[in-house]
Amino acid sequence: MALKNVIGIDHAVIMVKDLDKAAENYKRLGFTVSPRGTHSAHMGSGNYTIMFDPDYMELLGVLTPTEHNAPARAYLEKNGEGIERIAFTAVDSAEGAEEIRARGYPPIGPTDFERPVTMPDGTISAAKFRTFQWPTAEAPGGVRIFACQHKTRETVWIPELMKHANGAKRLKQVLIVTPEPADDAAQLASMIDREARVEPDGVIAVPSGGDRADFVFLTRTQLGTRYPDVPLAGLPERGGAGLVIAADVAAAEKALGATGVRSADGVVVPPAEGNGTMLAFVA
Structure with a gap:
């Protein structure tokens, strides 16, 4: 329960x-x-x-x-x-x-x-x-x-x-890199009494509750596959990697300028530019 x-x-x-x-x-x-x-x-x-x-x-x-x-x-x-x-x-x-x-x-x-x-x-x-x-x-x-x-x-x-030039509106996902996504997701699911789910690319998500953001556990390789053009230097082997933010993508792209890296579904700030935190702005 x-x-x-x-x-x-x-x-x-x-x-x-x-x-x-x-x-x-x-x-x-x-x-x-x-x-x-x-x-x-x-x-x-x-x-x-x-x-x-x-x-x-x-x-x-x-x-x-x-x-x-x-x-x-x-x-x-x-x-x-x-x-x-x-x-x-x-x-x-x-x-x-x-x-x-x-x-x-x-x-x-x-x-x-x-x-x-x-x-x-x-x-x-x-x-x-x-x-x-x-x-x-x-x-x-x-x-x-x-x-x-x-x-x-x-x-x-x-x-x-609460109004941002980059169009940021709310958190969608917390990205956590780990060599053992299944074990770490299971630990969190137990701590907050939620059910983990496996996504199509093998990444494991744990809903945090209600309509709030999900936790997403994935290996560095899986993170690199999701964001192939984003430099991942500066991330730990195991730890918080980034935040996926619901936003106006056009506003984010304009605000970020040369710092932003285009991805399949939005624009991304590499960890080195976000104080150790990757920031992915998506629709």
């Missing part, structure tokens, strides 16, 4: 080494980027968000080393920049944590936190969250997962931040 309090992918976390430079890079790629957010001293991190409907991307950077951000720092040390974790939308984090506990996954949290938000009119408000994590060691395909309950959606999904 599917989890009742976890309803699909909420956002993708892209870990970056220099937060402000990464934000400028994503602006050059045609994204509207939020003002910088700063987390608590305990968390020691800061972020920029790139808002879609109903999901978003988060650029996350370590500002001050803390015990809390040790896993993120270890990720950067091992893999460089890229998709470090994926968040699900939690309806109720306390109940969601108990749901995964009942399935044999002791949760970390729930934890409440907030960050200041500069609103379009210049006033300062706050974005408030309650999150819980699956055990850190449970990282299918090398990608950690957690769930996020938004207590102040109005300070996160701000209309002015």
Whole structure:
């Protein structure tokens, strides 16, 4: 039975080494980027968000080393920049944590936190969250997962931040490269109580829930077959590889210019140009 309090992918976390430079890079790629957010001293991190409907991307950077951000720092040390974790939308984090506990996954949290938000009119408000994590060691395909309950959606999904020159609208797929797609997909399917499916080219997809984006597990060879003209330098052997984004492809092609690589169904930003993350814009 599917989890009742976890309803699909909420956002993708892209870990970056220099937060402000990464934000400028994503602006050059045609994204509207939020003002910088700063987390608590305990968390020691800061972020920029790139808002879609109903999901978003988060650029996350370590500002001050803390015990809390040790896993993120270890990720950067091992893999460089890229998709470090994926968040699900939690309806109720306390109940969601108990749901995964009942399935044999002791949760970390729930934890409440907030960050200041500069609103379009210049006033300062706050974005408030309650999150819980699956055990850190449970990282299918090398990608950690957690769930996020938004207590102040109005300070996160701000209309002015949801329009992008590259025509980006929402996430369609999270691409994870791994030498063992079947094993890693099965692990994730167990963790979120979903059924994996095999696609025509042998790639394995795991629905995240509802109408939200799918996880797609594939080998580097399979990724190269899907995107034959896209340089894949910079991707890990096992880990988050990219995001497929529903978009206005003509707008994306115009915004990306020479950075974009045409593919069969859209235009693609190679990982080296996307802070370790391939970005495929499709209709």
